[in-house]
Amino acid sequence: MKSKLFRKATLGVCAIASASIWMQLARISFAQVPAPPVRPNPAPPIVPNPAATNRVTHAYGYAAATLAEATILRDSPENELNPPKFYLDIWIAVEERQLFTLRRP
Structure with a gap:
């Protein structure tokens, strides 16, 4: 027993x-594996603006062509008494945003 x-x-x-x-x-x-610690992404490096050059890059080609066309319209003889207003708007926009520097040779 x-x-x-x-x-x-x-x-x-x-x-x-x-x-x-x-x-x-x-x-x-x-068992649940604990999640890895969250690390913030590092800040992107600060790239300085390139120096102003005489060349107009492709990105600003349209603005330069529009500005040149407005200059031709402004200087044409039929617009001596009544210059077009959009030339001033384009000029102000170009100067405010500093898209490129206009230099004469």
């Missing part, structure tokens, strides 16, 4: 121990 009771107790303890081992393995295997 003692041997049957001992055997049942031993099997019960082994079953409990086995279950707890499996629970520990499950906890270790499926």
Whole structure:
């Protein structure tokens, strides 16, 4: 009788121990990994503006062509008494934004 009771107790303890081992393995295997710390992106480097040159780059080509056309219209003889207003608007916009520097040779 003692041997049957001992055997049942031993099997019960082994079953409990086995279950707890499996629970520990499950906890270790499926544990949530903490997220890595969030680091802010570094600020982009500050690039200085290039020096003003005589050349008009492609990006400002349209503005330069419009300004040249307005200058021709302004200097034409039929507009001596009544110069077009949009020339002044373009000139002010170019000067305020400092798109490029106009230089005469």
